[in-house]
Each structure stands twice: as structure tokens, then as C-alpha cells.
Amino acid sequence: MIVVLRLGHRPSRDKRVTTHVALTARAFGAQEVWVSTKDAALEKTVESIVTRFGGEFAIKTGMKWREAIRSWKGKVVHLTMYGERLDDVLPSIAKEDLLIVVGAEKVPREVYELADVNVSVGNQPHSEIAALAVLMDRIADDDTLYMNLDGRLTVLPNPRGKTVIDNTKEKGQGRARPR
Amino acid sequence: MIVVLRLGHRPSRDKRVTTHVALTARAFGAQEVWVSTKDAALEKTVESIVTRFGGEFAIKTGMKWREAIRSWKGKVVHLTMYGERLDDVLPSIAKEDLLIVVGAEKVPREVYELADVNVSVGNQPHSEIAALAVLMDRIADDDTLYMNLDGRLTVLPNPRGKTVIDNTKEKGQGRARPR
Numbered sequence: 001m002i003v004v005l006r007l008g009h010r011p012s013r014d015k016r017v018t019t020h021v022a023l024t025a026r027a028f029g030a031q032e033v034w035v036s037t038k039d040a041a042l043e044k045t046v047e048s049i050v051t052r053f054g055g056e057f058a059i060k061t062g063m064k065w066r067e068a069i070r071s072w073k074g075k076v077v078h079l080t081m082y083g084e085r086l087d088d089v090l091p092s093i094a095k096e097d098l099l100i101v102v103g104a105e106k107v108p109r110e111v112y113e114l115a116d117v118n119v120s121v122g123n124q125p126h127s128e129i130a131a132l133a134v135l136m137d138r139i140a141d142d143d144t145l146y147m148n149l150d151g152r153l154t155v156l157p158n159p160r161g162k163t164v165i166d167n168t169k170e171k172g173q174g175r176a177r178p179r
Numbered sequence: 180m181i182v183v184l185r186l187g188h189r190p191s192r193d194k195r196v197t198t199h200v201a202l203t204a205r206a207f208g209a210q211e212v213w214v215s216t217k218d219a220a221l222e223k224t225v226e227s228i229v230t231r232f233g234g235e236f237a238i239k240t241g242m243k244w245r246e247a248i249r250s251w252k253g254k255v256v257h258l259t260m261y262g263e264r265l266d267d268v269l270p271s272i273a274k275e276d277l278l279i280v281v282g283a284e285k286v287p288r289e290v291y292e293l294a295d296v297n298v299s300v301g302n303q304p305h306s307e308i309a310a311l312a313v314l315m316d317r318i319a320d321d322d323t324l325y326m327n328l329d330g331r332l333t334v335l336p337n338p339r340g341k342t343v344i345d346n347t348k349e350k351g352q353g354r355a356r357p358r
Contacts, residue, residue, distance in 0.1 A: 016196050020306035027305040049304055082334055082341040085325060112339055121312075122324035123334040125228055126206035127199035130312035133300075137313045145301035146264060155261055155302040160291055162261040 001074070001097045002030040002139075004132065007065055007111065008104035009037040020129045021102060022046045026057040028136035029144040030100075038062030054151020065101075069114045072099040076115045079131045080107065083118035086135065093117065094139050102128040180253070180276045181209040181318075183311065186244055186290065187283035188216040199308045200281060201225045205236040207315035208323040209279075217241030233330020244280075245289070251278040254295045258310045259286065262297035265314065272296065273318050281307040 004025040009018045019042065022033040026049070035042065039061045046059040069076055074097025077089075101111060112118055121131040137145075148154070156163040183204040188197045198221060201212040205228070214221065218240045225238040248255050253276025256268075280290060291297050300310040316324075327333070335342040 013195075016192075017199065020196065020308060023303075023305040024309040027301045027303040027309070053303055082337055082343075084336045084338050087321070088336075109340075118338060120334075120336060122206045123336060124202075124206040124232055124328070126202040127308050127312070129199060129306050129308040130203040130206070133306070133309035133312045134316045137316065142266070149303070155299075157263045157267075157299060157302060158261055159263050159297060161288075164261075 002136070003032045003034060003072075003099050004030050005063070005065060005068055005099055005101045006033060006035045006104075007101060007107060009035050009039065009042075009061075010104065011037060011039045011042065014104055015042065017104075017129065018042060019045055021132060022059055023049060024129055024133050024136070025100075026050070026055065027145070028133060029140050029147075030136070031056065032058045032060065034063040034065075034068055035059070035061040036063055036065040052151060052153050054149030054153075066110070066114070069099065069101065069111070072097075074098055075117070076101065077135070078103075078107075078111055078115035078118045079121065079128060079135060080112070080118050081120050081123055081125055081131075083120040086119055086121050086138070089117050089119045090138055098139075100132065100135065102132055104128075181315070182211045182213060182251075182278050183209050184242070184244060184247055184278055184280045185212060185214045185283075186280060186286060188214050188218065188221075188240075189283065190216060190218045190221065193283055194221065196283075196308065197221060198224055200311060201238055202228060203308055203312050203315070204279075205229070205234065206324070207312060208319050208326075209315070210235065211237045211239065213242040213244075213247055214238070214240040215242055215244040231330060231332050232334075233328030233332075245293070248278065248280065248290070248293045251276075253277055255280060255293065256314070257282075257286075257290055257294035257297045258300065258307060258314060259291070259297050260299050260302055260304055260310075262299040265298055265300050265317070268296050268298045269317055277318075279311065279314065281311055283307075 333344040
């Protein structure tokens with residue numbers, strides 16, 4: 001099981017970035033995202049995607065991060081540009097239950113201590129979304145990215161346009177939506 | 180050479196997400212990011228990172244995207260959740276000069292036509308930052324993520340804290356910044 005814990009979310013400023021964190025977690029195979037700040041609008045945004053595109057993904061906001069980290073039974077992996085090299089850490093975490101911690105701009109020192117590993121996806125400043133995606137992509141099975149989530153809408157690969165199947169239509173009526 | 184072209188940037192709304200796109204492009208080995216909307220503040224933010232952390236990365240805003248795509252000599256790869264599967268496309272693009280196009284919410288139909296390939300990193304809605312990172316990570320050499328960019332500041336992998344070398348200090352004075 002993989003859960004992503006997002007720290008330091010400020011609802012007004014981080015709305016879009018934290019939404020990206022949550023949707024990336026879902027698309028790359030996490031079961032839940034936990035956000036340390038209460039944010040009902042964020043929950044609604046993410047739940048709306050789950051309703052339309054399927055899967056069992058859950059979002060919880062207003063989570064107490066210290067308790068969440070301390071009570072986690074598997075490995076706690078903190079993504080930070082200051083951490084160890086991804087390649088060095090990957091073999092020790094790839095098959096574990098993971099709590100992946102991603103911060104916003106400033107992460108409390110305590111997080112570095114509580115985590116089992118502090119890992120960098122490159123030692124350059126970039127994006128917690130990018131770091132999360134690459135870590136999860138390196139861990140995932142080959143079919144994770146294209147798993148069937150049995151949603152109301154299914155997108156099929158298309159070399160030149162958009163193919164969206166609406167699975168609520170009767171068989172034979174479900175068709176690619178023209179664009 | 181890899182250049183990332185960001186479409187549909189709205190300076191107020193997309194400030195942080197486009198900054199993440201630009202910094203991800205830089206960290207994963209692109210030489211430039213082009214943004215279709217003029218945004219001097221965004222340029223300044225990205226240039227400040229380059230000044231501190233090194234490398235030759237450039238940002239250009241206010242780029243005419245149609246002309247940029249049409250005049251590109253290598254492959255044009257458009258990242259979209261509607262596109263072909265990444266695994267299917269990767270062998271044909273991995274060694275080329277790439278213009279990687281990432282949109283904001285709504286991308287003009289014309290982009291799907293102008294691109295050499297429309298490629299998805301999963302057919303689920305998530306994040307153009309995540310998609311960009313995974314595509315570039317799959318293409319990159321093993322050492323790209325930890326390349327030495329010869330900047331004023333160098334971050335070194337640290338299992339439990341932060342090691343930041345200030346290379347402007349005299350030898351012997353450059354040291355890990357305590358946190």
C-alpha cells in the first residue's frame with residue numbers, strides 16, 4: 001500500500017500544486033493522499049476526479065502529520081532535494097508499504113528525523129510533484145500507469161486526438177466523444 | 180538538445196505550476212523552457228535559481244508557439260493524457276532532439292496535429308509536471324539527475340539533514356550550512 005502525505009499545504013496559495021500532488025499519487029498507484037491542512041474544496045476537487053475516472057482513491061485533509069508518520073507500519077520516505085540519491089535508496093523501499101512525505105516550501109526539521117529515509121530525485125530545486133512522480137514511476141509495475149480503474153469515463157490511447165468512453169451508456173452507445 | 184514548450188500559461192493562476200514545469204525541465208536535463216505568454220516575474224524566478232544553482236538553462240517567455248513548433252528541427256512530443264502509451268512511443272524519441280510540449284488546462288486542437296507524437300504518461304488526469312518528469316527521467320542518462328552544474332551552491336546527498344556547499348567561499352571555508 002502506498003499513501004502520500006502532503007505537508008505545509010496553504011489552501012489559497014497551494015491549491016493547484018496540491019491538487020497535482022493528489023492526482024499524481026492516484027495516477028501512479030497510491031491508495032490515499034493525506035493533507036495536513038483541512039481543505040474541503042481540495043477534497044471536492046479530487047473526489048470529483050475519482051467519481052468520474054474511477055478507482056478507490058481517497059483523500060483526507062486536516063491529518064495530524066506527526067501521528068500519521070509515527071503510526072505508519074511500513075517505511076516512511078521523505079522526498080527532499082537534500083536527501084540521498086534515489087538510485088541508492090530504491091532497492092530498500094521498492095517492495096514495502098510506503099508513506100511518501102512531500103512538503104511545500106519549508107519542512108520542519110523533525111520530518112527529516114522521523115522519516116526512515118530522506119531521498120532526493122536529483123539535488124536540484126524543482127518540484128515535489130516531479131519528485132513524487134519519478135519515485136512512484138520507478139517503483140510501479142509496468143501496467144500501473146495504464147491500469148483499468150473501472151470509472152464512468154475511460155480514456156483510450158489515441159495518436160492524434162481524444163478517445164473518451166462513457167461507460168454509463170448502453171453497450172453499443174458508448175463511443176468516442178468527438179472533439 | 181531538449182527544449183520544453185509551455186502553452187496556455189496564465190501568469191496569475193499558473194505562476195507556481197509553470198515555475199515547477201521550468202525547474203523540472205532544468206533538473207532533468209533540458210537546455211531551455213519556452214513559455215507562450217510573456218511573464219517577466221516568471222523569468223526572474225527561474226533565472227534566480229539558475230544563478231544560484233548553476234548550469235546554462237535559459238527561459239524565454241512570450242514565444243509564438245505555432246512558429247516554435249513548426250520551425251523545430253527534431254521531434255515534437257506533445258504530452259497529453261489522451262495520447263499514445265509512453266512505452267510504445269519511447270523507443271522512437273529517446274535519442275532525438277526533442278521539443279516537449281506541455282499545456283495548461285485546454286490545449287488547441289492544432290497542437291495535436293502539429294506534434295510528431297501525442298504521448299500520455301498514463302491515461303488518467305494528473306499533472307503536466309509529473310508527465311514531464313517521467314518522460315524526461317525515462318529518456319535521461321543515469322547521471323543526469325545528479326550532474327554537477329557548477330553553480331554557486333551545490334547540494335550534496337545527506338541521509339538526515341542538509342548539506343549545501345557555497346562555492347564562492349575560499350577553499351577550506353566552503354562548508355555544509357548547518358540547519
